[in-house]
Amino acid sequence: MEVADPLAVEAADTAWLIVACAMVLLMTPALAFFYGGLVRSKNALNTMMMSFAALGTVVVAWAILGYSLAFAPGNAWLGGLEFAFLRGVGLEPQGSIPHLLFMAFQGTFAIITAALISGAIAERMRFGAYLLFINLWMLAVYAPVCHWVWGDGWLARLGALDFAGGTVVHVNAGMAAIVAAMVLGPRRDYGRQALLPHNVPFVLLGAGLLWFGWFGFNAGSALAADATAALAFVNTLLAPAAALAAWMFLDRLSTRKMTAVGAATGIVVGLVAITPAAGFVGPMSALAIGALAAIPSYFAIMKRSKTRLDDSLEVAAAHGLGGMTGAVLTGIFATAAWGGTDGLVAGNWKQAAMQVVAVLAVMAFSGVMSFALLKAVNLVLPLRVSSREEGTGLDVPMHGEEAYTHGEGALLLIPSAAKTTQRSAPAAAHEPLEAGA
Amino acid sequence: MEVADPLAVEAADTAWLIVACAMVLLMTPALAFFYGGLVRSKNALNTMMMSFAALGTVVVAWAILGYSLAFAPGNAWLGGLEFAFLRGVGLEPQGSIPHLLFMAFQGTFAIITAALISGAIAERMRFGAYLLFINLWMLAVYAPVCHWVWGDGWLARLGALDFAGGTVVHVNAGMAAIVAAMVLGPRRDYGRQALLPHNVPFVLLGAGLLWFGWFGFNAGSALAADATAALAFVNTLLAPAAALAAWMFLDRLSTRKMTAVGAATGIVVGLVAITPAAGFVGPMSALAIGALAAIPSYFAIMKRSKTRLDDSLEVAAAHGLGGMTGAVLTGIFATAAWGGTDGLVAGNWKQAAMQVVAVLAVMAFSGVMSFALLKAVNLVLPLRVSSREEGTGLDVPMHGEEAYTHGEGALLLIPSAAKTTQRSAPAAAHEPLEAGA
Amino acid sequence: MEVADPLAVEAADTAWLIVACAMVLLMTPALAFFYGGLVRSKNALNTMMMSFAALGTVVVAWAILGYSLAFAPGNAWLGGLEFAFLRGVGLEPQGSIPHLLFMAFQGTFAIITAALISGAIAERMRFGAYLLFINLWMLAVYAPVCHWVWGDGWLARLGALDFAGGTVVHVNAGMAAIVAAMVLGPRRDYGRQALLPHNVPFVLLGAGLLWFGWFGFNAGSALAADATAALAFVNTLLAPAAALAAWMFLDRLSTRKMTAVGAATGIVVGLVAITPAAGFVGPMSALAIGALAAIPSYFAIMKRSKTRLDDSLEVAAAHGLGGMTGAVLTGIFATAAWGGTDGLVAGNWKQAAMQVVAVLAVMAFSGVMSFALLKAVNLVLPLRVSSREEGTGLDVPMHGEEAYTHGEGALLLIPSAAKTTQRSAPAAAHEPLEAGA
Amino acid sequence: MKLITAIIRPEKLNDVLEALFTAEIHGLTISRAQGHGGETEAVETYRGTTVKMELVEKVRIDIGVSESFVEPTISVLTRAARTGEVGDGKIFVVPVERVVRIRTGEEDQAAVTPALLAGQGV
Amino acid sequence: MKLITAIIRPEKLNDVLEALFTAEIHGLTISRAQGHGGETEAVETYRGTTVKMELVEKVRIDIGVSESFVEPTISVLTRAARTGEVGDGKIFVVPVERVVRIRTGEEDQAAVTPALLAGQGV
Amino acid sequence: MKLITAIIRPEKLNDVLEALFTAEIHGLTISRAQGHGGETEAVETYRGTTVKMELVEKVRIDIGVSESFVEPTISVLTRAARTGEVGDGKIFVVPVERVVRIRTGEEDQAAVTPALLAGQGV
Numbered sequence A, B, C: 001m002e003v004a005d006p007l008a009v010e011a012a013d014t015a016w017l018i019v020a021c022a023m024v025l026l027m028t029p030a031l032a033f034f035y036g037g038l039v040r041s042k043n044a045l046n047t048m049m050m051s052f053a054a055l056g057t058v059v060v061a062w063a064i065l066g067y068s069l070a071f072a073p074g075n076a077w078l079g080g081l082e083f084a085f086l087r088g089v090g091l092e093p094q095g096s097i098p099h100l101l102f103m104a105f106q107g108t109f110a111i112i113t114a115a116l117i118s119g120a121i122a123e124r125m126r127f128g129a130y131l132l133f134i135n136l137w138m139l140a141v142y143a144p145v146c147h148w149v150w151g152d153g154w155l156a157r158l159g160a161l162d163f164a165g166g167t168v169v170h171v172n173a174g175m176a177a178i179v180a181a182m183v184l185g186p187r188r189d190y191g192r193q194a195l196l197p198h199n200v201p202f203v204l205l206g207a208g209l210l211w212f213g214w215f216g217f218n219a220g221s222a223l224a225a226d227a228t229a230a231l232a233f234v235n236t237l238l239a240p241a242a243a244l245a246a247w248m249f250l251d252r253l254s255t256r257k258m259t260a261v262g263a264a265t266g267i268v269v270g271l272v273a274i275t276p277a278a279g280f281v282g283p284m285s286a287l288a289i290g291a292l293a294a295i296p297s298y299f300a301i302m303k304r305s306k307t308r309l310d311d312s313l314e315v316a317a318a319h320g321l322g323g324m325t326g327a328v329l330t331g332i333f334a335t336a337a338w339g340g341t342d343g344l345v346a347g348n349w350k351q352a353a354m355q356v357v358a359v360l361a362v363m364a365f366s367g368v369m370s371f372a373l374l375k376a377v378n379l380v381l382p383l384r385v386s387s388r389e390e391g392t393g394l395d396v397p398m399h400g401e402e403a404y405t406h407g408e409g410a411l412l413l414i415p416s417a418a419k420t421t422q423r424s425a426p427a428a429a430h431e432p433l434e435a436g437a
Numbered sequence D, E, F: 001m002k003l004i005t006a007i008i009r010p011e012k013l014n015d016v017l018e019a020l021f022t023a024e025i026h027g028l029t030i031s032r033a034q035g036h037g038g039e040t041e042a043v044e045t046y047r048g049t050t051v052k053m054e055l056v057e058k059v060r061i062d063i064g065v066s067e068s069f070v071e072p073t074i075s076v077l078t079r080a081a082r083t084g085e086v087g088d089g090k091i092f093v094v095p096v097e098r099v100v101r102i103r104t105g106e107e108d109q110a111a112v113t114p115a116l117l118a119g120q121g122v
């Protein structure tokens, strides 16, 4: 490989990061389908809009303030305001890619992390309160944690390994999800009725697109088109495959059926678990991480559904627990031979301990802050829809729409003046209409 | 960045353009879903096929003739025939990528532009007439305008800025859409019944995939994996996010609901508006362009639905008007510091004027030509389906299919000879069948 | 183009291959939608899971054994065990990309090839038997054939051309499909009832994503971001477009309707046919190959449906026959000028003959081996579901799920202890519930 | 008490609803149906097979009415649902022995009378 | 006049339609339904919850016939819809007071008789 | 023999089913319906148009019962389907002349009686 000028933008790296960033962006619509398929049809649009709205508002908040808080020079806890409003963030190289591109790449991580939380409170949170919450959360929880790990903060200095966001993204969002599910309380039909997914193919579509996008997420985190990117890529292929196989096997053992929702969940858990490890472990370790990570998440889901904690779409079990398992297994399987710091298997138990510290720190911070933010938002905008709206479904009261309509019995309200004219002049169409049609 | 041999194919640029071109290709299926979800289910396949058919026929017509008309050396108005049948279009460098790849990249633009128009005449145009029209339109309207702006034609010489097709693609298609909607006339139920989208998740899927593909569209238009591509990329992330946020805000203000169809539309309008500006403006200007562009398109849609102009899926408001706003705002926000020519904000009002000239010229040409082509096609193939077919929906009469079937009451017509044999020998299956099943 | 160190990993090539590999991976979910949309809704999940499960198990089997059998040094018939468990497969260059990335790229081919077969036995095969079969098939049929053609095996030495897998992937899977359809026997309702696709938009979605992914498949097979990749890319744009146009034309001629299912099929057939030729023929030949390949596959489908061979989703006609046509046409249109060996048109009839040999050899091997494997699997796990399960649909008995549910009449089974408690304490929700709700 | 069941074209449903509401008939239930009658049949094709679609989309309307409303309801229905082409549908009138309003347990006439009008003995 | 309502298995619908048409019974309306009877119930699982599906897909057929057609219709239905396994369904015969053909306003017998046969007094 | 048709809220269906099964009423058929009654109407918006949704999702339950079961069925239905808010729905009782069990051809009482109980003359 040619030796690159450390201060130059490299074309190949730029090409790869542009594509990687586009792939990560696609993960949020993918999440909309993964989550949207799992809810009942009367809440399908609301659930999807929780992801799509993050695409709008979180990006703007990231450009204006979040990026600076996460990556501008600051202290061990938080970045400064130097990059607010993207001042000084231009096309000059940051590593071997334009600084602005780095900002955008990190921005797509912020979007999806915020959107992940929506799975915990699906089918019952007011949309306005949700929007306010995730934007505050991104600024007050995600940006700091991001700074700790990737922005030269205290966890980075400590030496905690997180290749692409096991703690920053998944443990962080998973903890916020638990708290949000507790603060909101369970859905009114939870535990009394079967709350079945309305469209499992959408769930599979979401899982497929998430996997595709996740290659950008993990291999893009190498920030260059180099051997590390290739390693991260291959591990992101192997670990979810192993997790998927393991999940189907567990499903088969415990229910005698290999469910499609289970398969989709297995893929996501495998992706989550390899995220912190992707550039630090070899391919056989990736297979092991994927397969091992399936186990705790599988049983957590089995148990969770018997409790009163209505983490509706299993964010905590899939992302929170999956991220924890992955972060800890990173400390176990990482090896200098593949580009990481040596971990437990290579004889360095300290790395495993550091991973545990990082996980606990993020859990504590995310848990406390998320709770405080939700309570604060609740003072301004009530968090929960009314029981009646929950019964009808949120799509009509929150968004004025239904996901699927036939149009029958839907009467157009014509502004009264126009009405008479139009009614009597349908013949404005080019062809004569059928009698009475 | 290493200095590239001006006559060599660069690997990184080739890698990026291949990917970018694949992404642009994906926009047409994405459009099929965006449009297909918005119509009633009885017209879903017809609407989707209008995009898919463009993938077939327009590509062929582009390779055979369109590319030459747009990019072969010619005069200020039209390219020559030198490249017809791709003669002389090979793997030699065009810029830093193979010429053939440049041809393909431009070809994907031609497809989507033609397919865009279908939104204006959805649910009522005969399929054959549509196919004929869009192919003629691509050759007689798109190729010339493309030549004017990107093929060293008069608008290029004038200095009009259009980074990735605000005028060439969006104003052009939007104007054709208005004309087509007028020539075809409104749907027979228009203004009398509620014509609701049958599958809003498909609309969101389309919007998500369009955004993904649009990164290839805009950042690929840099024709290299360089800082300009990175800038265009980041702007294509920021502007639609701002437009989406602005749209949700406007929706909230005027109807108290943030609709999902509105969100999808907002994304598209933001993408359209940044298209001409992507490589010429800074990121904060991109946010401004996105947010500002939402306003006229939003209100145009509110008003349009009260008129007799049945631009069924709002092509004119989203693409035509969005493209106009974007083209003019390019003339306002462009700045040499970010790679454009200075615009109004940087003190050069002439650029803004030139942008207006370009928009008006394309509108006039596209409007007149589209009208003439439609009238001409109508002489050969009637444009409009019968009122009865409109009632049934176009899927069965035009395509012999329904989008969703249960198979009940659908009797297989068995060629009479075979019938008796088959009926009496269903036991050819490996297992004995249930009695009477 | 700069001269690359033959022993170095090139950043641009690595960037492109990472993306290409991600694109190929996406083809399997795409196939799940292509196939899943074509079946009846009661079998939708089973059909989709047949693709998704391949993503899990085949990847693992490939990493552990398959890759070694295909690509480790061995004899003319099979690779050795040197690379088993990926021993010695690391980040060192293989060509100009990391060896591990090459392994992954080839792995995604193995997945989709195995998944393709599922279309032949859709709606009637037991899921466990299917899983066992495709994994054995990948190891015992795909890996050897892959070795013959790309792993320095006898077909490679003979000089047979197969750019990206016309014989290895498509003829191979197509032949296995015919055999599997024969061994399983027709569906119980086949030939007696109309077995209509339940969701044609899903079929189109699958076709669109397949096309997108196929760019990675074909252009990625250049294993570098060079002019050959660009050529393969452009041909993968032109051939399916021509096939789509030809298919619509044939459809129009023979049924007077241009069907959407036909359009989707036409795209796939064009993609299949250009696969062996992509880097060896010029763009005009690609148009010809696409258009010509549509013809035999079109009529094969028309005829097949009148026979008792229930190749349910037309794998043999689309992939088997399409691959044959493509492989033979490669021998006809290939030319040294575009990077291939000269073929028939360029005066070298031997190349065409060699192509025929390769096709016949793969057909014979795949046919015999697939038959033997199916019979062997049948001894362990019965291949076919019961007639009753076929009537109900496979989703519930095999996967314990339905693709689309409304949740009405679905009673939650609450572990009896918990039941009383929960019933009497629904008020754990934050708001008072409606009386009796 | 009678139960009036009408099978109509889906595209006429909105007209029928408006006409019923105008005639002060407010309680009704619809469901989606498919009918076979004298309509010409559609033929579809799927990959080499030809399929005759024997059934056409219809909407079924069920209206429970007291005797005095039977005649007006039928006449509103026939008027609003008619196009004059084959396939307009049928109306069936079935005797009802009891009607119960679930919310209140009210029976018969009271059950089908809109609550607000109940006092007026309509 | 009677209204015959049959609840049958969806997979038998095509057989039933063919048998009805062969027996010259051409006017009918179907709708999708779900039934609960003596069938064994399916159990599904969703992420740790187990769900008993109490309802099985059925199709409902409504046929308005004149008296003389009641017997043949029932016998055609029972024959064509029978598999002999639990879950084959039920037939209900309900008296109808009036039948109206919306297109013409014709009533009763004329309304259910296929137009082309009307002259023959079938 | 009677046919009891109830129009209820979809969200009450599971409660109703449980209550019916508890009361030993096992044969029934449901279908999805949409109703219009005294409920407040939803308004939706679509790109500048405002649409009044006149119809609300309902479920229709049809239960064929012998005379002695009419009263208990109605009382179970009213109890389990009631919320007390406008929109709870209606129950219609229609006389049935014949009931046939397709599987066996059994008629009337025997046809609606669960097979296992038939011997006990319930």
Ligand SMILES: Nc1ncnc2c1ncn2[C@@H]1O[C@H](COP(=O)(O)OP(=O)(O)O)[C@@H](O)[C@H]1O
Pocket: D007, D034, D035, D036, D037, D038, D039, D056, D058, D085, D086, D087, D088, D089, D090, E026, E027, E028, E029, E030, E062, E063, E064, E065, E101, E102, E103, E112, E115
């Ligand atoms: N005897 C019948 N019983 C039930 N439904 C019927 C009957 N005859 C017709 N229908 C319904 O009415 C619809 C139109 O009936 P048809 O006889 O075709 O039209 P018309 O009443 O205009 O002659 C059919 O599609 C079917 O749904």
Ligand SMILES: Nc1ncnc2c1ncn2[C@@H]1O[C@H](COP(=O)(O)OP(=O)(O)O)[C@@H](O)[C@H]1O
Pocket: E007, E034, E035, E036, E037, E038, E039, E056, E058, E085, E086, E087, E088, E089, E090, F026, F027, F028, F029, F030, F062, F063, F064, F065, F101, F102, F103, F112, F115
């Ligand atoms: N009393 C009833 N009222 C209405 N529908 C019924 C009744 N009994 C059965 N059904 C319908 O008939 C179907 C089959 O009934 P079931 O009693 O299971 O079978 P069988 O008639 O073969 O004994 C049920 O799924 C349901 O749809």
Ligand SMILES: Nc1ncnc2c1ncn2[C@@H]1O[C@H](COP(=O)(O)OP(=O)(O)O)[C@@H](O)[C@H]1O
Pocket: D026, D027, D028, D029, D030, D062, D063, D064, D065, D101, D102, D103, D112, D115, F007, F034, F035, F036, F037, F038, F039, F056, F058, F085, F086, F087, F088, F089, F090
């Ligand atoms: N006369 C009627 N005929 C048929 N269905 C009716 C009738 N009246 C009401 N319904 C059905 O019952 C539902 C609730 O009726 P409504 O009158 O609104 O409530 P309530 O019975 O609580 O006053 C309606 O949505 C409709 O489906």
